[in-house]
Amino acid sequence: MAGYLLIILAFIASLLAAGLFFRPQGARRGRHLYYAAALCITAAALWLLYLIFTERFEFAYIFAYSSRNLPLLYKFSAFWAGQEGSLLLWALLHSLFGLAMIRRQVSGRALGVFSLLQVLLLSLILVKNPFMLLPESQTDGWGLNPLLQDPWMAIHPPLIFIGYAGLAVPYVLTIESLLSNNHQAWREKAPGWLLLAWIFLGSGIFIGSFWAYKVLGWGGYWGWDPVENASLVPWLAAGVAVHLLSLARRKTVAVGAAYFAVITMYLLVFYGAFITRSGILRDFSTHSFGEEGVGGLLGFYLLLLFAASFLLLIWRWPRLPGGHSVGQRGSAFALIAAAGTLSALAFLVFVGMSVPVFTWALGQAQNVHTDYYNKGTLPLALLIAFFLAIAVQGEAAARKRQWWLALAAGMTVVILGIYYGWNLSPSLVGMGLAAAAAAVNMVAAVGRGSSCPAALAHTGVALLIAGILASAVFSRSEQIFFRPGEAIRIFGKELCYLGREGSPEAKIMVYKFATDGDRARLDATTRYDAHGREAAREPAIYRGLAADIYIVPAANGGAEEGKEAQLARNEVVVFEDLTVKYLRLYLDGEMGTGNMNIRAQVEATRNGQTEQAAPELVYSPQVITPKPAYVFSDYEITLAAVYPGTGKIGLVVKNIRTAPLQAEVSHKPLVSLVWLGAITIVAGTSWAWAKKHRLPGKYTRFWIERRILRPNCRKI
Template identity: 25%
Template sequence: MIGSIILTFALVFSIISMIMYFLNFKGYRNTISYARIFYHLCSIFVIVASTFLWYYLLTHQYQYKYVFSYSNNSLSTGLLLSSFWGGQEGSFMLWILLTVVVGIILQSYTSKRGDLEPRVMTIFTLAISFLLLMVSPWFKNPFEYIWVNPIFVDLKSINSIYLDLPFLQQFLFPDPQTNTTYVQVSSTLFASLVQNGIDPNTFIVNGRGLNPQLLNFWMQIHPPILFIGFAMATVPFAFAVSALMKNEYKDWVSQSFPWLLVGTGILGLGIMLGGYWAYEMLGWGGYWAWDPVENSSLIPWLIGVAAIHTMLVQKKSQSQSEGIGRYAKTNLILSILVYILVLYSTFLTRSGVLGDASVHSFVDPGMLAYLFLIIFISSFTLLGLGLIVYRWKYLKSEVPQDEGLFSRELSLFTASVVLCASAIIVFVGTSAPIVGRSVDISFYNEMHVPLAIIVGLLNGLSLLLKWKTTSTQELLSKSVIYLAISVVVTVIIILFGGVNDIMMILLAFSSIFTIIVNGEIAIKIVKNNFDKLGAYVAHIGLAIFILGVIGSSAYSNEKTLNLVKGKPTEAFGYQMVFTGYEPIENATKYAFNINMNKDGKTFNASPVMYIAEYNNSLMREPSIVVLPTKDIYIAPLSYEQTGDHDHSGSVSIEKGKSVKYENITLTFEKFEMGSDVMQAMQEGRDFQLGAVLSAISDNKNISFILYRKQSGDKVEFTSFESKELNLRVELLNLSAQGVELSLSKLDEPKETVKKEAEEVLVVNASIKPFVSLVWIGVLVVVIGFFIAFSKRLKESQLSN
């Protein structure tokens, strides 16, 4: 309750701040101090609300639906803290929290730069207001009580002292499929509890917990970093719109540039961490699956990078006294699109439209939230693009001269166009499920190879071109040496690396060209001008990344192996031996140890498999052996023990049904359950379940009971023999569906074709050459972004 109130206040403050900032922009001078006070109040309230959510999670207050749905008693403190963003409501909260923090820095930044603050902060507080509306009680409120809407809660999560309450019976729902009983928690139950003098807050004592795939280190850092990127995407939007508001397009470029650089850098890092998580933990087999959720954050990143290139030109041409500079319209449009696409990404992943298409599943948010998201996106699209249309006439009058064909301006613009083309392709492919279509992964891969080749060539070429214009002769004489070196290196790669696909050769060539041109310049300037290094570092990183992609995906080798325990199997030149499994992490998971041997060197891999209680499913975690030139990636598939159990010849009988065996009719009459079985199951005590069976032949009728006895983790089954009927009945399994029996005659010795027991581990092994270049490449790119940021931050101060 208190959380919702705080958030509502934050929303009100945010709206007041927005109005005050807008009035200040309209000329009311004294409103600015109110605007600032209310903005800071809004920030403080958001921070306090977030603290409350964290506090509720840490103290297990399961009366809050969010806390119940995404945490439980067994989570470590780190994971409890990160369950904050385990669900939709909380990830909106995280987004808001990071946005208000970015806003505090932005407020201070803009207040030092002319009359920027009222315009930028009007737009920024507008965005915050929309986000705060999203977590208001009408939509996705993280502070909703569990009683509000009916929800099924596992009986195990209920405080055991209340289990005997008579009125509880009417809220119980057994689920025979999973052998669990659920309590329907609703406002009616809440009323009954209060009536009986029970504190409802003590009723639920455990939560559902997090999806097991999220229970690791990456959950703690990937989402926050990604959301910092999302939060920072608001800033270029606010700057572009504020330029349109004032109808003045010169200064905003320098002022927005450092924000765009650092925001794009962080978003890129967040995307990469997601890829690394998928590779290292989730066992997707790769780092990029063109999954809609990955794609939808890639699209704004591509547009952001495109904007960086054209903004650089605008800045440069301003300094060469070309008025507002080149590509002013392009920059406005791209800056606005970055944020709109972030919103679109949210829409795609939160609205349920991709229900059938994504690994990441997000529960249908409900019609109201769906409509609100659409209103959110439409408002910002109308505001941003509408203002551009409104100012179009003026913008068109500010046309600089045509750029030369061989000019750095045009090559940077072309790079930006190529990035936009890539963004459009990903956009179309990702949005296809909305119209009931879907594209294959090959669609993205095939489209991006030629784009990447062009990017690589432009990357080197643009640096050989001078601003304004370059003579053809000069260009040729300059580039010939670089091209020659690139050709030589590419030939070496073809000969020694076995690269033979024409597209891959071109791609390798263009990446090497990039590295050589950028590398040479970087070495030249590193001594006296570290500041200017950013672009070159980022470009070299990109080229390294592309080489890594070529190696790891185009030349990856994959095999499914059946590893019999103790028997060496040969794969990729390695002797692999499965040596057995061992329980890890308090016996919640099992590590399957594999020894790999090559040329006297031994490596160990331990892929992990376990049954997750959360969703009752088999979960798998790969194991990766990282070598200097390649990764050996071992993804477990299954583990089987053969021979020690012969289930053939077994029969299943549902309750009340019969089967015929020889001349005997065997009927499963009913379950036999002690009165305290339920209680015992919950408390984890030993218990037994029985099945009452009857065997009828001619005029003999014998009734007997078979038991499934559980003590600790051990399960035993009983059997029954009758000389009269010449029958042996062994219980193999007993579940809500019925019993599984093995039937045999007493006078015929039971077929014990015990094969020699074999333990087989099935794994998918792959060799991924130079996959480490992918990570190194992206990190180098990010470092480049940060170097460029520090330079442009200084410039943004100089301009005032």
């Protein structure tokens, strides 16, 4: 109960701090109470980590997401694997941003609004308690889902939640500015916080895409999963806010639109949390929290924030600064164009991810097909690439050179695409536009102007668009049957299947490949749960600059080649040097219930050695699933059928070392541009943030003064 008590204390301290921050003379005591709240949240988080690492399985959360044999890194990741822990992580990061705001001497009113948001987050944790005790103590836990047992699990969620927590800062600065009518200070302070949160949220999204690319069942690097979209839409909305805030600093006419964008951006964070934690998406997403948790409370908070924020904006709208309209040329128009296209993209994705919510409210939750996103985003991608190509500013002579450079780059890509057999389609035209945009922005990025960071980020966007179009539209796949040791040339690469290692009983199966005469070794991995069922699959990927080769073995290896036999009790089947004898049959469960297991006890003999195994048939209401057994590490025995009238069973015996393998081999061109574009976007936005805060010059001067000048100064 210590952890829950700390959350209660943090809730009370945050609530009192919020009240004091709104009082003219209460800022000092408000800060002290906020420090206490942040300390309690930090202590609660450390206490939860301690419970995980000390294997306290009497706590429901630790029992559900950790186990004794879980590696250390994944025990750390178990902290945020479930609803309760991820909410605590969000509250912890939120409180740390509050400490940073106090250090930056943000106004008391803004800190008051920020503390109220912290109260909302803490109330969610009070409802979804990570410190709940089980009725009975347990000796071990269920462990982390095998899909989540990946090093990226330690990085991806924290980055996403840093972004969510960081977006609260520009939001509360917006509310404070509307309350105080101090628009100039807001235009100076908000962009830095917004850009920082945008960097972290974008980094988390890109890392999540890289992770999803190597996990089968997640739809590739972007599957338009509603939970993926729940983080993408706030990031796109934050991009709109970044561009409108940049415009508002030059043109006061954009202040109102910038206020609207920042408010909408943060409301979308709460909306995303609502749809992922309400249980609505349990049938449509591989990432959502399956159980209903705090969806109702989040929905109420969302409506509350929506009403309060927009009523305040409507009230202040007549007093917002005006100005001359933005022209149809120049950097101001480019910012408007960027904000407009990003807004359209965000709205398109928002509608798609909201369909399950709207249809659920009407009685039957349904989802949109991925074609909705693919067809809808293509024209917007072309429009974004076009605006990026023409948005670079400069002198007339420089612009003329840029036009020629853009034309040359775009035409080169289109001609090369046609030469390599790609159809002249909107996607190829989009790649040409993206190449043109990348070329002119790359030249601008290496210049000396103030817009170099933006040009670098825009180069990344262009590369990202080109990589997505190429890999999504011009990808090719073939079904291949491999035999161990056999080399097959496909998509310009020689692939040799070396065989497989492991078994479901060992909870892992590795399919081994080599490329181009053993120059590179590739592994496709299947992980199994404690019941021998497939839990996570990773393809073998040969990564190249021009294209990736993506090898996906069929489920259970496919391409069956073994010996099938019908056996009565005590009869045997001989396969290679293995003799298998059927002993008896067991039934777990009741006939007709739809949930039962049938196990065949068999005895396998090889070279005078004997092992026993029990292949199963697992019956569920919808499907019958065979669960093979493995003997001598090389042989798989599958219970294929049961014949009640004759008392016989059907067995299939297979040598998994020599059995052929069926696999889908895909050629994914220019996927490397997706990752290069993502890195370049993060680098450009990070450069812009550092430049805004003068970090390179500030720390260089600090280092020179402290390390070089001061040690050499003598007292006189």
